[in-house]
Amino acid sequence: MTQIVWFIPVIPFAGFVISLLLGKKYANIASRISTIFLGICVLLSFYAVYLVYSKGTFSVETTWYLTGKFSIDMGLLADGLSAMMLVVVSVVSFLVHLYSIGYMHGDTRFGLFFVYLQLFSASMLGMVLASNYLQMYIFWELVGLCSYLLIGFWYEKQSASDAAKKAFLTTRIGDVGMMIGILLIFLNTGTLAFGKIFGFVEEGAISPAIVTASSILLFCGAVGKSSQFPLHVWLPDAMEGPTPVSALIHAATMVAAGVYLVGRSFPLFAASPQAMLTVAIVGVFTAVFAASIAVVQTDIKKILAYSTISQLGYMIFALGLGAYVAGMFHLMTHAFFKALLFLGSGSVIHATGTQEIGEMGGLAKKMKTTTWTFVTGALSLSGFPLLAGFWSKDEILGFAFDKGRYVFFAIGAFTAFLTAFYMFRLVFVVFAGKQSHASEHAHESPKTMTIPLVILAVLAIVAGYVGAPFVSGSYSIGEFIRNGMHIEHLEFNYIPMVISVVVALSGILLAYLMYGRKSVPTDWLYRFVKPYYRVLKNKYYMDEIYSRAIIRPGIKFANLVNWFDKNVIDGFINLIGRLTVLISKGVHLFDLGVVDGFVNWTATETYNSGKRLRKLQTGNVSAYAIVMFAVFAVYIIYLIIRSRF
Amino acid sequence: MQLQAGLELKLVYFLAVSALLFGIGIYGVLTRRHLVHILLSVELVLNAVLINLVAFNAFITPGKMTGQMFAIFIIVVAACEVGVGLAIILSVYRRRKTVDVDNINILKW
Numbered sequence A: 001m002t003q004i005v006w007f008i009p010v011i012p013f014a015g016f017v018i019s020l021l022l023g024k025k026y027a028n029i030a031s032r033i034s035t036i037f038l039g040i041c042v043l044l045s046f047y048a049v050y051l052v053y054s055k056g057t058f059s060v061e062t063t064w065y066l067t068g069k070f071s072i073d074m075g076l077l078a079d080g081l082s083a084m085m086l087v088v089v090s091v092v093s094f095l096v097h098l099y100s101i102g103y104m105h106g107d108t109r110f111g112l113f114f115v116y117l118q119l120f121s122a123s124m125l126g127m128v129l130a131s132n133y134l135q136m137y138i139f140w141e142l143v144g145l146c147s148y149l150l151i152g153f154w155y156e157k158q159s160a161s162d163a164a165k166k167a168f169l170t171t172r173i174g175d176v177g178m179m180i181g182i183l184l185i186f187l188n189t190g191t192l193a194f195g196k197i198f199g200f201v202e203e204g205a206i207s208p209a210i211v212t213a214s215s216i217l218l219f220c221g222a223v224g225k226s227s228q229f230p231l232h233v234w235l236p237d238a239m240e241g242p243t244p245v246s247a248l249i250h251a252a253t254m255v256a257a258g259v260y261l262v263g264r265s266f267p268l269f270a271a272s273p274q275a276m277l278t279v280a281i282v283g284v285f286t287a288v289f290a291a292s293i294a295v296v297q298t299d300i301k302k303i304l305a306y307s308t309i310s311q312l313g314y315m316i317f318a319l320g321l322g323a324y325v326a327g328m329f330h331l332m333t334h335a336f337f338k339a340l341l342f343l344g345s346g347s348v349i350h351a352t353g354t355q356e357i358g359e360m361g362g363l364a365k366k367m368k369t370t371t372w373t374f375v376t377g378a379l380s381l382s383g384f385p386l387l388a389g390f391w392s393k394d395e396i397l398g399f400a401f402d403k404g405r406y407v408f409f410a411i412g413a414f415t416a417f418l419t420a421f422y423m424f425r426l427v428f429v430v431f432a433g434k435q436s437h438a439s440e441h442a443h444e445s446p447k448t449m450t451i452p453l454v455i456l457a458v459l460a461i462v463a464g465y466v467g468a469p470f471v472s473g474s475y476s477i478g479e480f481i482r483n484g485m486h487i488e489h490l491e492f493n494y495i496p497m498v499i500s501v502v503v504a505l506s507g508i509l510l511a512y513l514m515y516g517r518k519s520v521p522t523d524w525l526y527r528f529v530k531p532y533y534r535v536l537k538n539k540y541y542m543d544e545i546y547s548r549a550i551i552r553p554g555i556k557f558a559n560l561v562n563w564f565d566k567n568v569i570d571g572f573i574n575l576i577g578r579l580t581v582l583i584s585k586g587v588h589l590f591d592l593g594v595v596d597g598f599v600n601w602t603a604t605e606t607y608n609s610g611k612r613l614r615k616l617q618t619g620n621v622s623a624y625a626i627v628m629f630a631v632f633a634v635y636i637i638y639l640i641i642r643s644r645f
Numbered sequence B: 001m002q003l004q005a006g007l008e009l010k011l012v013y014f015l016a017v018s019a020l021l022f023g024i025g026i027y028g029v030l031t032r033r034h035l036v037h038i039l040l041s042v043e044l045v046l047n048a049v050l051i052n053l054v055a056f057n058a059f060i061t062p063g064k065m066t067g068q069m070f071a072i073f074i075i076v077v078a079a080c081e082v083g084v085g086l087a088i089i090l091s092v093y094r095r096r097k098t099v100d101v102d103n104i105n106i107l108k109w
Helices: A002-022 A027-055 A080-103 A110-128 A133-154 A158-189 A194-203 A208-225 A234-240 A243-252 A254-264 A266-270 A273-294 A300-321 A324-352 A368-382 A388-402 A406-431 A447-467 A477-481 A494-516 A522-537 A539-614 A621-644 B011-031 B035-059 B066-096
Strands: A058-067 A070-078 B002-004
Touching: A002 A027, A002 A070, A002 A080, A002 A110, A027 A058, A027 A070, A027 A080, A027 A110, A070 A080, A070 A133, A080 A110, A080 A243, A080 A254, A080 A324, A080 A447, A110 A133, A110 A243, A110 A254, A133 A158, A133 A208, A133 A234, A133 A243, A133 A254, A158 A194, A158 A208, A158 A234, A194 A266, A208 A254, A208 A266, A208 A273, A234 A243, A234 A300, A243 A254, A243 A300, A243 A324, A254 A266, A254 A300, A254 A324, A266 A273, A273 A300, A273 A406, A273 A539, A300 A324, A300 A388, A300 A406, A324 A368, A324 A388, A324 A447, A368 A388, A368 A406, A368 A447, A368 A494, A388 A406, A388 A447, A388 A494, A406 A494, A522 A539, A621 B011, B011 B035, B035 B066
Parallel strands: none
Antiparallel strands: A058 A070
């Protein structure tokens, strides 16, 4: 029965092919089939969890390519981590499929959307079941491709197609580093299979320098895919894609792939303190950096995008500190509530026709389900007590505090404050207050869109309980995904918990005061913030910096090379061409003058000599006789002379 | 060969006579204008050759009769040739109304 696990990525892939074949005409059927397929995957994923829970890790390997002493295997690895990821990915994907039936209704390329969604789901599910780096990399790239296709889904919009290119190129930069890291590992261990590599690491068979170098290089891939600083610039632009795409790919799953990579490679990273520190610093910096930008954004999806970057930073920073369980746990809870928030925002956008929060307001009265699910998601994200986000975020902060990394803890807590603040700024502006012009026409979304919201809201509340401190032993997620790794255990401490609750509540309170009640105490805050407002609004000018420092020189160089190619190389080729024509003309002249001349001369000479020789025929018999006799006489004389000498 | 006292016949004398006759005959063939004259000259050449042959026969190989036999052949051939030659001259005269060699030259370019 364990064999059934490999069906999980195959089903959506079959769905991909079927949806392609069904085409435009049967797109509606294709969408329903796709959704059902994902539903099957959800069931299978839960079954997989059960299998791993009861029977432990299992894997299948088969040799794919054998060359000399290297053999590259393909295989399937199902352990606690993969099973958890399977559930997360398939649940969110299923709900997004269901949601998209309503959201993408009427779009000209409705069917194609599901084709891409299926391909993406298949790739992501395949990635988490990979048993070696090469296989993971194959699916990693596939996922990146699907992201490009889906961001640029409405490619008629110039900004959308630009964003798709930006996403692909930026993540590519990270992927180069990752590839080098994989190669480094392969060269030093002769294998790419996770189990074998981590075995070598534990034995200490690999030099620390190589461990550090390959960890950091692999991390480059994560920086790109999971949108960390400095390769985070693609994610906000990726919001050009349809909202279900943002929910599935850029909140819950694809961006989590980087975190998954680090989590999967945890034994490798843990062996290098320098790599861990790098990871932690990048993570915590990204978290606070993105949160600060989110505070001043006015586009609902951009706020959520920066929030995603920030939360991913949390996960990365958790892993960097050694809190493997906390980081992956946060990945799971974040997937649920972030998908919820995005789908909810999609509902809002669908209803009001705008993405600017300034144009929205007072939607609570018109869209009840959307409102309460969205607020639940926001509370969960902010770390409101007893909701899923609280358990996971608190575990991260608790870990930092417990291990004495107070700086990290402080930054993390401050970020949590900002998170709560900007989320509730969003909530109060959009849902509370007076109804704006756009909100007048708002109505609740259809069931296919609200049901996923409700399901996710429930998950956003209960999914945290598998990781709560009082749940331990075999029920806890920590035990489930440990894989026998040596994970530092968390001592339960009240102080960080209290601090994080205080921070979250004060963020919500501040947002309420500023945007809910519009009280005056906010004035002094504005005066304080004003000078920095423009910087924040412009995302610290990162896109402009990249444009000036990298893109423009790059284009200049490309122009230079183009000039060189056009003038020097083509000029050279043209020169050769002209020379050839010249030579051929010369040869032609030669042919005409010399060869033809010779032939003509032969003919003329023959004629002339004929004219001359003709004259011998005089008709005079005597002359003929004389000639005959003379020749004969000469001949006789010659014979005589010859016989004498 | 000794015939009278004081005078001996040598081969050279006969060859000289033969050569002389031959030369006169060739001169006649090449120079004369009248067709019949040319024919006569040809006869002369033949006779010169005849003398040559017999002389050789008499001095070099007196035992055999080869030269003399050959001489008789030549006489016969000469006779036939004259007959045919005269026939041709007659026919030419009838055609061209002339026997002057210089005037029979239409076979030219």
